[in-house]
Amino acid sequence: xxxxxxxxxxxxxxxxxxxxxxxxxxRTKIEENLAKFQEMIASKxxxxxxxxxxxxxxxxxKIPDIRKTLDTVNFLSKRNSDKPLETLYELxxxxxxxxxxxxxxxxxxxxxxANVMLAYPIEEAKELLETKLKSAMxxxxxxNEDRDFLRQQITTLEVNTARLYNYDVTLKRKERIEAxxxxxxxxx
Numbered sequence: 001x002x003x004x005x006x007x008x009x010x011x012x013x014x015x016x017x018x019x020x021x022x023x024x025x026x027r028t029k030i031e032e033n034l035a036k037f038q039e040m041i042a043s044k045x046x047x048x049x050x051x052x053x054x055x056x057x058x059x060x061x062k063i064p065d066i067r068k069t070l071d072t073v074n075f076l077s078k079r080n081s082d083k084p085l086e087t088l089y090e091l092x093x094x095x096x097x098x099x100x101x102x103x104x105x106x107x108x109x110x111x112x113x114a115n116v117m118l119a120y121p122i123e124e125a126k127e128l129l130e131t132k133l134k135s136a137m138x139x140x141x142x143x144n145e146d147r148d149f150l151r152q153q154i155t156t157l158e159v160n161t162a163r164l165y166n167y168d169v170t171l172k173r174k175e176r177i178e179a180x181x182x183x184x185x186x187x188x
Contacts, residue, residue, distance in 0.1 A: 055139075062136055063140065073108055084100050106122065110129075
């Protein structure tokens with residue numbers, strides 16, 4: 001069975017150092033490995049985590065808008081009255097305007113962004129919005145999973161850093177004690 005080296009979306013798994021002595025047999029490599037772990041935490045995993053957080057936040061803002069638009073299109077598709085409907089529509093967060101919607105509608109206009117609005121037949125608009133909603137929900141789920149995964153990788157690297165640092169301190173203490181004992185033997 002092949003060893004997993006990344007999550008499903010390609011984020012690499014941080015190595016876990018079980019045996020510090022075997023990982024760093026040469027004491028001179030401790031500082032180098034400490035720097036490597038710190039660099040991986042800061043420039044790799046935390047950067048990816050920040051990007052995932054921004055992406056998830058953007059999706060969390062878009063999903064309610066997509067749902068609201070889909071609900072409106074569903075309402076308009078079920079309407080079977082020839083009588084015009086008077087309603088309020090949102091211009092901005094707290095600004096609404098009155099509108100009169102004609103009886104039967106064959107098409108709706110969807111705002112696609114970047115100053116683009118297109119007319120769609122109602123059924124096609126529903127399909128498009130449902131697809132966009134599913135895609136956004138799936139992407140948000142993946143973003144949240146990736147953020148959790150990244151947090152685990154950061155924790156693994158922080159643990160590695162602490163273990164390497166503690167090993168370095170232990171070796172320095174051991175060397176200091178040996179040097180003190182040699183100094184005592186030399187005096188005696």
